[in-house]
Amino acid sequence: MSAHISNVRPAADQVLVDIVDYVTQYQITSKVAYDTARNCLIDTLGCGLEALEYPACKKLLGPVVPGTVVPNGAKIPGTQFQLDPVQAAFNIGAMIRWLDFNDTWLAAEWGHPSDNLGGILATADWLSRTAVAAGKKPLTMKAVLTGMIKAHEIQGCIALENSFNKVGLDHVILVKVASTAVVAEMMGLSRDEILNAVSLAWVDGQSLRTYRHAPNTGSRKSWAAGDATSRAVRLALMAKTGEMGYPSVLTAKTWGFYDVSFKGQPFKFQRPYGSYVMENVLFKISFPAEFHSQTAVEAAMTLHGKLAGAGKTAADIKKITIRTHEACIRIIDKKGPLNNPADRDHCIQYMVAVPLIHGRLVASDYEDKVAADPRIDILRDKIVCVEDTAYTADYHDPAKRSIANALTVEFNDGTRLDEVAVEYPIGHARRRTDGIPLLVEKFKINLARQFPTKQQQAILAVSLNQAALEAMSVNEYVDMYVI
Numbered sequence: 289m290s291a292h293i294s295n296v297r298p299a300a301d302q303v304l305v306d307i308v309d310y311v312t313q314y315q316i317t318s319k320v321a322y323d324t325a326r327n328c329l330i331d332t333l334g335c336g337l338e339a340l341e342y343p344a345c346k347k348l349l350g351p352v353v354p355g356t357v358v359p360n361g362a363k364i365p366g367t368q369f370q371l372d373p374v375q376a377a378f379n380i381g382a383m384i385r386w387l388d389f390n391d392t393w394l395a396a397e398w399g400h401p402s403d404n405l406g407g408i409l410a411t412a413d414w415l416s417r418t419a420v421a422a423g424k425k426p427l428t429m430k431a432v433l434t435g436m437i438k439a440h441e442i443q444g445c446i447a448l449e450n451s452f453n454k455v456g457l458d459h460v461i462l463v464k465v466a467s468t469a470v471v472a473e474m475m476g477l478s479r480d481e482i483l484n485a486v487s488l489a490w491v492d493g494q495s496l497r498t499y500r501h502a503p504n505t506g507s508r509k510s511w512a513a514g515d516a517t518s519r520a521v522r523l524a525l526m527a528k529t530g531e532m533g534y535p536s537v538l539t540a541k542t543w544g545f546y547d548v549s550f551k552g553q554p555f556k557f558q559r560p561y562g563s564y565v566m567e568n569v570l571f572k573i574s575f576p577a578e579f580h581s582q583t584a585v586e587a588a589m590t591l592h593g594k595l596a597g598a599g600k601t602a603a604d605i606k607k608i609t610i611r612t613h614e615a616c617i618r619i620i621d622k623k624g625p626l627n628n629p630a631d632r633d634h635c636i637q638y639m640v641a642v643p644l645i646h647g648r649l650v651a652s653d654y655e656d657k658v659a660a661d662p663r664i665d666i667l668r669d670k671i672v673c674v675e676d677t678a679y680t681a682d683y684h685d686p687a688k689r690s691i692a693n694a695l696t697v698e699f700n701d702g703t704r705l706d707e708v709a710v711e712y713p714i715g716h717a718r719r720r721t722d723g724i725p726l727l728v729e730k731f732k733i734n735l736a737r738q739f740p741t742k743q744q745q746a747i748l749a750v751s752l753n754q755a756a757l758e759a760m761s762v763n764e765y766v767d768m769y770v771i
Contacts, residue, residue: 300483300535303555304490307442307465308482310561311473316437321563323754325433328391328440330751331571331727332402333365333769334734335390336383338651340366341737345386348511349379360421362413365769366738373407373414377467377521381406381514387651388510388633391715392570392579393440394615394683394691397447399459401569403513404439407467407520408432409766411474416763427474429765430758435470437566442466444565448686449556453619455549458495460516465489467520477528484533488523490545491537502622505631558686568689571715573726576651580616581636583710584693588643590708591697595644602645602663604699608671610636611694611707613679621673629654637668640695682711691716728752738771 316322339345350369351357362376363369364383371379381403384390391402409432416426443462452461468489472482495516499508527533538545539554546554575585595601610616622635632638632654641664643649652658682690694709714723731751735744747768750756757765 298536300487300533301538303538304483304486304535306561307469307486308479310442311438311469312479312482314438314561316434316563318437318563318567321437321566322430322433322758324566324569325436325440326751326754326757327571327724327727328402328436328566328569329405329429329433329757330731332384332390332405334731335385335387336380337366337734337738337769338389339383339386342386342651344507345383345510348382351375360414360417362410362417363766363770365766366771368771371410373410374518374521374525376410376414377407378511378514378518379406380410381517382511383514385513386510387576388578389572389576389651392572393444393447393565394570394579394689395444395448396451396684397453397459397462398579398615398619399443399447399462400513401440401443401463401466401565402436403460403463404443404467404470404517405432405436406514407471407517408435408439408474409762410518411471411521411524412762413766415474416761420761420763426761426763428758429760429762431474432762433758435474437563438561439466439470440565440569441561441563442469444569445557445559445561446555448558450550452494453497455551456496457549458497458500458512460512461494463513464492464516464520464523467517468523471521472524472527475524475528477524480533481527481530483535484531485524485527487533487535487537488527488531489520491534492519492523494549499630500619500634502624502631505634506628507630509630509634568717570691570713570717571723571727573715573723573730574713575639575649576633576654577639577649578620578634578636579713580613580620580691581639581693582713582715583691584610584612584616584636584695585639585643585649586710586713587693587695587708588640589647589649591695591705592644592647594705594708595697598703598705600699602641602667604701605644605667605670605697606700607698608640608644608667609696609698610640610671610673611676611679611696611709612636612673613683613692614675615680615683616693617673617675623668626659629656632659635668636673637671638664640671641667689716739769743768 443466472485620636679692692711
């Protein structure tokens, strides 16, 4: 005889309520958060502009049906596309993430909170153009920055204590949830409608991490966030029509997310939602590399100079030991053949070998032409990762949040170089003074890839001025990026 199951519709799960109350009620007052959000905006858009240099990315862009133009639709930076907000979110999201060069958040779950900009900017631009066409006021870029801060916070705070990768799910689930909440509020949905939308995001089947790991690593990892943030816009639009939600989507026995996908465990939270994540987000400034390797690449660049000083080359190396943290070993410690650029930028051995040989690591170094150099695989085979439990502890310590790596090079003649250790990458909050000028230079380089000088200067004049950017209408700002 089956047990009785109540059909009384329950109150919404507290996790859903907390997300919705945050996006609808919380006022962002942190100047640091807004300043960081502006830097995050320009860095993220710059990453998308650089991705336009790669045909594998460009072939995925544009409307679903070629030739479609949407009146008052969202425009795609660096292109002439004007699309519905769902497809625009995919386009922008895929561009942002393609080269693995936008911001990062590392915790029990890692991810890239600026991935949410795909949905946020597409929605804000579409709403603004629609408003202008109706004789109403458009949204300002401050609304975009506010949405970014809140999406970062939702994704990052859930990630602090809850590991989705350990149950095989990809971190883009959090992009979808965060984007859904923020764009639904931006569209003017009621509190109950936003609850419905967020519940729909959790109900969805979630992406497996298959495309991030051997032996299946592939290019889906470069457009998975675009897919997630575009799905968020779609779900928010459905909820706006009155589509129902599922209040106990997380906690329902047998059929809820916790029981089906999270081994029966409820989410844990370290802190309430505020502006912590944006204030402490990690920028990828120097290298387009998976973030757990950033400090290792920085150390390798230092060692490249020391090799020359010692009169040695990579051919003289017998062994390289990388003292690292557990997450690095779990994600990017990889042996064997590397089949494509997505494989290579998730292999710490590859990302250390290239700078040791060439004194650089740029996006094109993951392409087949560079990877064909036999010296890279020879050196990869000599690199060994070992966990330092202190590094692992500091990685999880909320007061430190380090991403440490230390490299020791031993030579065939029995000599060695002193270990080079780097605890905090240049994009860490502890190194903002060093990092932000370099981030601005990165943005300037990326603008120059796509736009003539006059257009670059116009974009910079607004983008580097906090007050001017916040006051500008979204559609006017996006228009500055149109080819």
